[in-house]
Amino acid sequence: MKAKKGVHKKKQKNILAPLVVLGIILVVWEASTRLFNIPRTIFPPISSIIIQTIDNFAVNIWSHVLVTIRTVLLGMVIAIPLGVLLAAVFSQFKVLRYGMTPIVLILVVTPMITLVPLFMLWMGFDYGPRFIVVVVQCTPIILLNTLTGFCQTSSKYLELMKGYGSSKLKTFVKVVFPNALPQVFTGIKLGCIFSTIATTSIEMVAGQPGLGYRVTYFSGQIQTELVFGCIICIASIGLLLYTLISIIEKRVVTWIQ
């Protein structure tokens, strides 16, 4: 009981410090934009950003938020199992492992969003298939990290399982996979970061609908408050996803501090 209370206190301190900083940032933002008369077209005060965004939210923004969320989530929901599964398969066959690791690395280092114009050519401008870009951009990094994790199992654990006559599948499920979980989560978190970048890039190129498109649109209309409003929405989606994964990670990977 006492331990729980203590942890609660730590969480409070962890939230308080960033909140203080947030407060400082907001105050400085508001004050400096007003004091120095920075034109609202370049850098509006935070208050007008919030007001304008809320005003326009239902009409101009909400539907696009939903579209973006859908693309991001659908993409990640496919990319994560795909990356993990492929990594599992590759890790079992030496030829695949040695052959595919450099190739996956190339796919990680090359921005897959370069394929966006081609995807638009093949799939059209409809927002339905856009999650495929997210899948293509995020799977390689998830795959790479997971594969590294699977191949890093310490030989002493493998010997332990061999000593008990354990089958390959059992060894994988009971030792290799749990041991790799920290790396897997690292890969998934990186995937989250890239998911918003991928979604935004296709929305900016392909146009309607989506928050990326709205950013381009409002920029053209020099409605800077709404541009910032949309950017904040995109950031929120990315941040929420990242935080969600981090929370799951803390629950699952309990043995690393």
Add this chain to the structure above:
Amino acid sequence: MVLSEPKIKLVNINKTFKTRRKTIVALKDINIEVADKEFVAIVGPSGCGKSTIIRLIDDIIKPTSGEIYIDGEKYGKVIPQSTIQKMGFIFQSPNLLPWLTVRENVEFTLRILKIDNQSYKENVDKLLEMMNLKRFENSMPSELSQSMLQRIGVIRAMVYNPEILLMDEPYGQLDETMREQLNLELLDIWSKLGQSIIFITHNVSEAVLLADRVYVMSTNPGQIIEEIKIDIPRPRTLDIMQSEQFVNYEEKIVKLIGKVDLSKIK
């Protein structure tokens, strides 16, 4: 009892650590004195705060209450450089920087304290030769064994001629034979250079072999139970560890520590 002004004096030292979960009283009413050129050991079970004491002396941690005196001068908020240079700290693990050679590691303290002039540099050679480590001066730490690294750690702390050595269970991670060899080596160095030494250990035999006086501590909270003078003549060799006098001291200390409630040890 120390007659002249002691080299190190701790008066009514208390240290409380406040973590997120609870308040830990690490040290309670600690009073310790070390005379000039005296070898003092502190023994006690794990977690009794022995390591905290020497960190307080080296100003790595500040006490919650109480005073620390070095050569009669009390610690204020800021410790002068001259006082820091009087003390050498030797850690539990060798703690050498892996990207520097042995020689560069030994000179590291000189560089940080900004005293790398010629006379100290000569000290590096002298100490390396004295401990038979000169031939390793250009090796990297990764090439050497734990015991050698620990000896280099000792040299690193001694290279600027500190009058006080603070040693935190330096040989605790080595095997027994190695430990005994290094104990003798330490006694040899001490007889030649005459520092005041505070030596932390949980090994009672080591404490009795090395020290003039032994402070015995209990845990939770960390307190001094008793101060025992070791009246075995010097120079001491490994043979005297079999003597009746030695064994008596050992038994006495073990009994004192044994009085502590085991359930209180963390």
Add this chain to the structure above:
Amino acid sequence: MNKEMALRQIRNDKILKIVAPIAFIILFLTAWELLVIFNNIPGWVIAKPSEIFSTIIQKFSVDIWPDMWVTLKTVLIAYPIGGILGIVIAGLFTNSVLVSKAISPFITILVCTPMMTLVPLLTIILGFGLLPRIIVVVIQTMAITNMNCSVGFLNVPTERRELMQSLKANRLVTFIKMTVPSSIPGIFTGLRLGFIVCMTTCIGAEFAGGNNGLGSAIIFNTQFIRLPLAFACIFMVAVIGIIGYNLISLLEHKIMTWVE
């Protein structure tokens, strides 16, 4: 006998590590070429590898290099600035555990925000040059490098910190002589991820605004159904990425001469 077998195994592994990927790539390209030919896939859907490579050779200097140079310039300017800023700012903020706890959520926010969203606005304010892209790539690179370096800087072994404390070293000396060398692996993880993010944001920025650079060229060529050129540009992006990443890994190997 066992040692001989083990050595042979290691040598075989080394060969396999080079041959296998090359074999896979050749297989992939051959399958691609044959699929296009046998299925009579028209040139406005996809280009054949043979066409792509002949396009690269023939049209490099005129149609590819100008845009490639623009992208290269952006990366060459923005990446070092972003990387160094990330390390330095991480060093500044990790001086106090409280400060780094307070700031780290905001670094995470910066990392999770696609900075390319600022490009349209910045282009309107600053014009069509490279500056909007450079600013955006610098911020995105800085954020992720900072995130990784902070983890490294905060995880220095306690006894090393105490060594510096016992010598009363000031913060700058401790940072340069102890924290940074101890955190080289973390720093390079940050730099490698920073590079990947730099490439992605650069292309994204070129998508978002402006009419030069490989990103724009890919859009342009696809719109005009000059698919071999479009693929060639994608290939060139990959080339920049691979060379850059390997340079960073090389640098890391050189610095890590003393692996713990």
